[in-house]
Amino acid sequence: MKAIGGTVSERGRRGVYITSAAVAGVISGLVFLAATELMALLVAREASPVLAVGSFVIDVIPQPLKELAITTFGEYDKIALLVGLGLAVVIASAIAGVLQTARPPLGVIALAIAGALSVAAIVTRAGVTPLAFLPPVIGGVAGAAALHVLCRRLRAWQRSALAARRTSESASSTPVSPPGGTASLDRRRFFVLSGIVGASAVIVGLTARAVSAATSSVEAIRQRLRLPAPRSSVSIPAGAELDVPGITPLITPNADFYRVDTALTVPAIDPATWRLVVDGMVDQRVELSFDQLVAMGLDEYAITLTCVSNIVGGELVGNALWLGVPVRDILRLAGPQSGADMVLSRSIDGYTASTPLSALTDDGLDAILAVSMNGEPLPLEHGFPVRMVVPGLYGYVSATKWLTQLTVTTFEKDEAYWTPRGYSAEAPIKFSSRIDTPKLGKSVPAGRIPIAGVAWAQSVGIQAVEVSIDDGDWQQATLSTPINDDTWVQWVLEWDAVPGTHYVSVRAINKNGELQLEEPAPIAPDGSSGWQRSLISIT
Ligand SMILES: Nc1nc2c(c(=O)[nH]1)N[C@H]1C(S)=C(S)[C@@H](COP(=O)(O)O)O[C@H]1N2
Ligand SMILES: [Mo]
Numbered sequence: 001m002k003a004i005g006g007t008v009s010e011r012g013r014r015g016v017y018i019t020s021a022a023v024a025g026v027i028s029g030l031v032f033l034a035a036t037e038l039m040a041l042l043v044a045r046e047a048s049p050v051l052a053v054g055s056f057v058i059d060v061i062p063q064p065l066k067e068l069a070i071t072t073f074g075e076y077d078k079i080a081l082l083v084g085l086g087l088a089v090v091i092a093s094a095i096a097g098v099l100q101t102a103r104p105p106l107g108v109i110a111l112a113i114a115g116a117l118s119v120a121a122i123v124t125r126a127g128v129t130p131l132a133f134l135p136p137v138i139g140g141v142a143g144a145a146a147l148h149v150l151c152r153r154l155r156a157w158q159r160s161a162l163a164a165r166r167t168s169e170s171a172s173s174t175p176v177s178p179p180g181g182t183a184s185l186d187r188r189r190f191f192v193l194s195g196i197v198g199a200s201a202v203i204v205g206l207t208a209r210a211v212s213a214a215t216s217s218v219e220a221i222r223q224r225l226r227l228p229a230p231r232s233s234v235s236i237p238a239g240a241e242l243d244v245p246g247i248t249p250l251i252t253p254n255a256d257f258y259r260v261d262t263a264l265t266v267p268a269i270d271p272a273t274w275r276l277v278v279d280g281m282v283d284q285r286v287e288l289s290f291d292q293l294v295a296m297g298l299d300e301y302a303i304t305l306t307c308v309s310n311i312v313g314g315e316l317v318g319n320a321l322w323l324g325v326p327v328r329d330i331l332r333l334a335g336p337q338s339g340a341d342m343v344l345s346r347s348i349d350g351y352t353a354s355t356p357l358s359a360l361t362d363d364g365l366d367a368i369l370a371v372s373m374n375g376e377p378l379p380l381e382h383g384f385p386v387r388m389v390v391p392g393l394y395g396y397v398s399a400t401k402w403l404t405q406l407t408v409t410t411f412e413k414d415e416a417y418w419t420p421r422g423y424s425a426e427a428p429i430k431f432s433s434r435i436d437t438p439k440l441g442k443s444v445p446a447g448r449i450p451i452a453g454v455a456w457a458q459s460v461g462i463q464a465v466e467v468s469i470d471d472g473d474w475q476q477a478t479l480s481t482p483i484n485d486d487t488w489v490q491w492v493l494e495w496d497a498v499p500g501t502h503y504v505s506v507r508a509i510n511k512n513g514e515l516q517l518e519e520p521a522p523i524a525p526d527g528s529s530g531w532q533r534s535l536i537s538i539t
Helices: 002-043 049-060 063-102 106-123 130-170 181-214 217-224 290-295 327-334 357-361
Strands: 275-280 286-289 299-306 317-326 342-347 352-356 368-373 387-389 403-409 432-437 447-456 462-469 489-497 500-510 532-538
Touching: 002 063, 002 106, 002 130, 002 181, 049 063, 049 106, 063 106, 063 130, 106 130, 130 181, 275 327, 286 290, 286 327, 290 368, 299 368, 299 387, 317 327, 327 357, 327 368, 327 403, 342 357, 352 357, 432 500, 432 532, 447 462, 447 500, 462 489
Parallel strands: 275 403
Antiparallel strands: 275 286, 299 317, 317 368, 342 352, 342 403, 368 387, 432 447, 447 489, 462 500, 500 532
16 A cells, blocks of 8 residues: 555656756746847847747758748748747756756756857857857856756755655654655745746846847837938829729738748848948949938839749739839949849848849839838838849849849859759749639628739739639639739629639739730749639628
């Protein structure tokens, strides 16, 4: 009897100790993160280990995994990555706690290795300041100290509990002190200390993050920035916007505009220190300040941007009014030399895109350096202070955000970020059409209903959109009046809907008379194709 009971409670006790050790480890992990955030706020804002390790992971994970992440999590791919990293930190620090309790100083050593790895991830990133190593080092020291102290308390509790059990077993009749007297005191000490340390870490860490975000001075500079009035503005023709509930608005508000980039933290560039360098195969290297750029004269352009990762029927496409300067005017200052056929545009974070030189110098194409989006300076996440926008080319080969450099070169000599990662060096947008309403999985009452959406063929223009219901004849949809050939158009087809589920397909014809590609293609290497065929349910 006694032996069996003893074994069970022995197991229960071990469970309690292991859990407590894991808790001590997680709290030490929190101390590490909080101390690092605090130091990062004080000496080097870019030196947050979670973000640095995350950026490192983004750069090294294989392409198919990256695609899986984008298709699974969409816009939230970075949040998913951060959640995953957070979980990894919790698990690793729990293990460090158990190690440190069972075999000190194994846990402290494990934490030191993690600290050293995050130092490596931080100092190897582009554009770090000299003190960037300091936050993870200080964080590592603080975390190790917390781990050491908490696990020592935990072992003290274990020892006094063991001693108490021995005394009560040998002197079963009249114990000298109440059983577990010092043990329960030691237990309380461990939990009180853990609570205080854990709560302080959370408060310090969250405050440091919040202060860092709130005092982001570049956002304040952006808010105050006054751009010169544009010389021309886009006139929106009558009939450019159809009055159909559920259709995509003609102009995508900035807050709803899709965002795709490799930047885990949005670069913060002060326009006062921003410079654009034009170099490479040019007659003379040119350097422009932000004021010099906008002084060249701003004009307004309406251009629809599309991501190569947009699947058929997808949401990675948006239309905006941009203020900018033609890229050809800037290239002309430098004088591209013969033999050059590409411009490698570079972002402050090292990202690059390869754009055919001809797409940037062609008088008939409005390739621009944009400084404003829908009436305000570019939002930070859309490339503040300057980005490129080229009608007719996917974003990854043209729309470089946080632009700092244009290098005139050749496709043979240079390649861009996505080229060795499975995407084509050149990628014109495959023109396409999308059904916005009725939405898949949302039933609509029978009667006369609009089937509507958008279609785009940047730089060529949309001539017609055709709709087929239940694989019947192709019917001409009504188009909105296009702003220009660089923007999408809205389309609508009125239909007398009868109850049941129905297939609706859509396809576009561009102004060259070409039919949208029917053959389905995945997004890699140069963009998806195929006709969207959606299921709608009528009740
Ligand atoms: N610096 C930088 N610019 C970039 C990218 C990037 O990863 N880094 N991604 C490109 C891609 S793939 C697209 S589709 C567009 C998206 O622009 P948006 O986020 O403003 O919609 O930006 C392009 N410019
Ligand atoms: Mo993209």
